[in-house]
Amino acid sequence: MKKIYLITLLLLSMNSFGQGLPGLGAGTTPTNKPILHGKNWVAITGKPLGATAGATIFQQGGNAVDAACAMIAATSTMWDVLSWGGETQALIYNPNTKKVIAINALGYAPTGATVEFYKSQGMDYPPQYGPLAATTPGTPGGIMTMLAEYGTMSLEQVLKPSMELAKGYPIEAQTANAMESQKARIKEWPYSTKIFLPHLGEEREAPEVGEIFIQDDLLQTLSKLVEAEKKALKEGKPRKEAIYAAYDRFYRGDIAKEIVRGTREQGGLFTEADLANWKVKIEEPLHINYKGIDVYKLQEWTQGPVLLQSLNILENFDLKSMGYNSANYIHTVYQAMNLAFADRDFYYGDPAYVESPMKGLLSKEYAKERSKLIGEVNDPKITAGDPYPFQGGTNPYLDILNKNQEAMASLTPDQFNSTLDEHFISGFQSGTTSVETADAEGWVVSVTPSGGWIPAVVAGNTGVGLSQRMQSFVLDEKLSPYNLPEPGKRPRVTLTPSLAMKDGKPLLAFAVQGGDSQDQNLLQLFLNIVEFDMNVQEATEAANFNSYQMQSSFGDHESRPGAMVVREDTPTWLRKELAEKGYNIELWNKTSGPVNAIWFDWKHGTFWGGSSDYGDDYGIAW
Template sequence: MKLKLLFTPFLLAAACLQSQAQSFNNFPVTTQKPPLHGKHWMGITGKPLAATAGAMIFSKGGNAIDASCAMLAATCTMWDVLSWGGETQALIYNPKTKKVIAINAMGVAPTGATPEFYKGKGMKYPPEYGPLAATTPGTPGGLMTMLAEYGTMSLKEVLAPAMQMAEGYPIEGQTANAIERDKVEIKKWPYSSKVFLPHLGQKREAPDAGEMFVQKDLLATLQKLVDTEQQTLKKGKTRKEAIYAAYDRFYKGDIAKEIARGTQEQGGLITEQDLANWKVKIEEPLMTTYKGIEVYKMQQWTQGPVMLQALNMLENFDLKGMGYNSSRYVHTLYQIMNLAFADRDFYYGDPAFAPEEPMKGLLSKEYAKERIKLIDLEKNDANVMPGDPYPFEGKKNPYLDQIKTWGNFHASTNRNENGPSEQFMKEFTAGTTSVEAADEEGWVVSITPSGGWVPACIAGNTGVGLSQRMQSFVLDAKENPFNVVEPGKRPRVTLTPSLAMKDGKPFLSFAKQAGDEQDQLLLQFFLNIVEFGMTVQESTEAPSFKTLQMYGSFGEHEKIPGGLILNQAMPDWTRKELSQKSYKLSYQHRTSGPINAIYFDWQHGTFWGGSSNHGEDYGFGW
């Protein structure tokens, strides 16, 4: 019996608690997917078909930027789990400058989007679906900016796979069935019905799995972009100028005009001026070190700094000595994540708008040491509060009185004896995808694009599904004074690509989908490799756990104090020890992903790709 227990999925790490080199040389057979290997390039994303688009571009001589843009375009066209009107955020390692830069292609709240407007409609938050949930489209601008600034190929070449798919591709069952499930919502919007429901009036109105799914309006929109680029090239302009001409057509030309018209016709707020005023930002990412490894995240308009705060706190503990997924390890990480998430829920927001977020203090190593003094090693703190980072940047906190009354907004009743309700988990893990790419020249890309997932409201005759990211704003400054909705402002989103550097070279590129789960599972993925010596594939599949104690970023913004999701393979004694620490336990069969990642094996000069056994994500390498 003891031998059998050693090889349960939960304890696969027992085979991996060895040096990284030993793990590479003795790859165990316990992973459900084989690792990906490559010497020249690697591309991974949410669907094999979309990864094929990246492979096509690599095979034609494109670099990792070109390939990642092709994969992004393909995932948008497949509605996995986003569309062309959503948002894109990326971290890019530039081998020429030896720097990591951030692409902020998050849309903004449109004209008229104020707390008073939404409250006047009886809403606690902006809605989950429909035109009033839409920020301005960001993904087209993000894709074209990345391609223009760092790619090598034309927009025509990079969009070719997506355009072929828009002409018609065999839709996958996961997406087709999602359309059928959400068809009541889809029917509220005429342009969405036209695209998603080819069998209106029949018992099944969505496409069947494997049916050719055609998107004529989207194809016409993409063709307009390519036509503008090619016409500009014929005038003697550069590749970059031609791509930006296509960019201008989307945001200032006839495409923008139809997006605004179609959105307003269906009750939305987006104006032509909103689209014309919006711009992609190329930013400095935030960074901390963990045992000498540099970990990069997007700025505080994402939840990315949560992982950096957690690493600062965890650096003060002997995690390896605790043992992988022991009750002590789970409890320690849970408490630290909750401290970081409480700070996220109160202090994070768009840095382009006042008030200024105290990020210097929040990311201070000394602040981290102060925060961990609050941890009770014997039980969960269900009432964890935001901290006071201001003294750690030489300032006085103007919100101390407000924090005293913070924390009891929406403790969820969405829980039954079997754990969180289906509705709670749907909101908590709202869809996204990820794109990871690397090449032998040294370019590395990590993207977490999202928005415009099924059931999306499509903007007029463009084929462009609108984002639903407005719901991540709050309407009351008492909840978060930094993330109150305002025209032109970016919401604080869950989207969080990740890059790690070691000894001045890329170490890991990693990201995942699923809303508020993202940084807590990415944190565990990172620790699996750094602390427990797992390979990248082992780490993507290794059982993780999830805290439900932070406020959700979607829907009703609820939380479950003490809510802890464990892997079903967790042994009885660990379950018992955690239940004695005041946790509300529930279980899932798979808890690790979907995570996509690339590990850089400098000893052999190769790439290792990992993609968890938690979805259809996968990739290719060469």
């Protein structure tokens, strides 16, 4: 029996449950995709053609910001679970200032979008789809601001790949089949029908896989942006001002007028003032230090600080001694994430409207107190804590918090649902894409653009699909007094690019798609590399696990306390141990992300790119 057990351990050390363990040696474990090695640049994103767009810009002499902008534009044009009316948020490392910059290009709630309005429509939450789910477009402004402030190329150069795609490209299966499967809802909106269902009346009304997909309206919109830039350049304006002239045409000119007209025609709330008054914000990111590594995330209008809180909590445990994906390791990380996500659900929101207690939430002292709540078994009754005393303040919503804690404590085990169904999973892990770039000059960009996925309402004759991000608001202050809709307010989103620095230099740029699972997968990728010595490709392919104990940010904002997804090659004995700790285990073929990442090899002056084998994500390096 002992001999069989030892053989089992040996086999585990050779598969996903032993990747990167001490003694194996980094880079020796076979991976399904090769590591991307480059000395000049790296471009990784959600689709091969998107990575090609970035490579094209790099080969023409652009920097990592230029390439990232081209990749966002290309993936938006390809409807890679996002479109041009969605949102963009980024972290950029500027080698000239040695600082990390945060880009907030998330749209906001339009005029009339209030708690009272949505409740008057008989809604418990803002809708998942349709014109009333739309925030103002953010991605065009994000691209143009990033390019103007930190890029080197013209807008025309950066938009050329996406304009070529709009003229027609061979559509891939994921997007074409999404159009077909969602055609009943798409037919509710005439401008969407015109684009997504070119074979209306036939058995298959969406494009066939590999068919040339043409978007004339979007091409005209992008052409107008280039026209505005060219006109400004002809008038003698510098590159930066010329790009902002295109920005103004989108948000204040004829494009804006058509977006508003087309949206209101279909029942939306947009006004011209909503678009004209919206602005991209260049912000200071949040960060913590984990064992000598500075980890940067966007502010609390995203879920990004969850990863920072989780790391602070986990710093109180010896994770390495537990062993990669052992029962104790999985349990500890799962519980740490639940504690951080409980705080996210209650406290995170647009800081321009309600100031969240981020100083307390990210303090090491608060994390230490939260870590004491981790017991031997899963606790389905975890709620938000009170970080205000850890920043010398008093919680203005203490009464709501106490009532929530009392209500949760009174629940019995049969009142918790820990089963996973397809509808819940599809909402909880709604995909998007990610963009990671780096260049030899030192520029590093990590982006998680999203919004306007299929089925999307297209805004009139612009070809611009609108975001569905209003659904991330809640309408009940018991769920979150910080994330209630108001005109001009940004919803708290799941999108969460990441950068890590060590000794003042970039160490890791990483991002992932997948709704509320994003910071769960990113946390595990980071720990795979930092605690278990995996190389970046091993870490992107490694077996992750997911919790569903937090509130979903989509649909009806449900949760599934104790539900856990693990990879299907998880040993039976390990699943049994997890079940004994109170988890309801679901097996999946792949659980790695899909994560994209760049690791910086300062010893050799090169880049290591990693792209998980989960989906269509793809990278190119040189």
